[in-house]
């Protein structure tokens with residue numbers, strides 16, 4: 001079955017496809033009686049008992065899909081939501097995601113770590129060095145604030161990597177970040193710590209916390225394409241016009257303008273019904289003749 005063509009009218013819900021949050025997220029869905037069967041290798045599963053489609057994505061990509069309004073809801077780490085927000089702040093303030101609730105599992109901290117017996121005691125000592133991390137945008141913003149404070153900026157908390165030329169060099173690593181110091185790739189790292197075992201085994205110590213994280217439920221603050229399409233089909237049933245309504249794309253993502261002929265005596269009721277299915281800016285214009 002081509003599942004992509006069965007998404008219309010369904011709420012799209014992104015779930016971590018693997019990794020630390022996968023099992024706990026699936027438990028949560030089971031507890032909420034969300035029934036589905038995921039076909040082997042398919043990243044979309046239609047929920048049997050509710051108009052929902054689950055979309056299985058890497059935890060790091062979920063804020064992008066939710067932030068762009070491509071899916072409506074998602075479960076991911078707060079660290080990933082913050083990293084996305086830092087990455088797109090210049091073009092999309094807030095990243096397009098709103099936090100609905102803290103889910104309480106997946107607790108960890110994104111921390112600045114340095115060799116235990118090394119020369120760095122505080123994060124500001126790392127200014128101008130090389131830092132290895134998978135969270136390049138959050139780490140860059142963190143060092144932008146530190147550098148602003150070191151330079152005597154009266155408002156260092158408002159500094160970001162977009163507003164400053166960083167002296168600290170960030171190297172993006174996709175895993176095993178803790179190996180970077182011992183192998184000479186970086187002087188310090190910014191990486192997740194849960195039990196602390198990985199950090200201790202690598203001879204590192206934490207000297208600063210960038211973000212404290214747990215798994216969160218996030219929602220898009222843009223209407224998704226499917227939501228828009230389903231509202232549109234509801235609206236078209238209320239105002240079918242003579243043959244079909246005229247639908248025009250608008251410059252704002254997710255919105256369309258709809259024109260349709262309505263009998264004069266039904267205008268008030270039709271406007272009420274349209275507002276109920278989510279229509280806004282409803283205008284009534286005179287039509288002088290029709291045949």
Ligand SMILES: Nc1ncnc2c1ncn2[C@@H]1O[C@H](COP(=O)(O)OP(=O)(O)OP(=O)(O)O)[C@@H](O)[C@H]1O
Pocket residue numbers: 018019020021058059060076077078079080106107108174175192193194195213214215
């Ligand atoms: N000990 C931990 N280490 C890493 N992440 C953790 C840990 N505990 C909880 N998390 C949460 O799990 C999220 C997903 O991390 P995880 O490494 O499992 O994802 P992944 O999709 O398997 O990524 P990757 O393939 O890069 O390892 C993190 O962003 C974080 O919010």
Ligand SMILES: O=P(O)(O)OC[C@H]1O[C@H](OP(=O)(O)OP(=O)(O)O)[C@H](O)[C@@H]1O
Pocket residue numbers: 174175176177178191192193194195196197198199
């Ligand atoms: O404090 P701990 O309980 O030891 O957990 C922290 C470790 O877990 C994560 O790595 P992961 O196991 O996901 O592997 P990775 O290094 O390949 O990302 C994270 O990047 C740390 O290395």
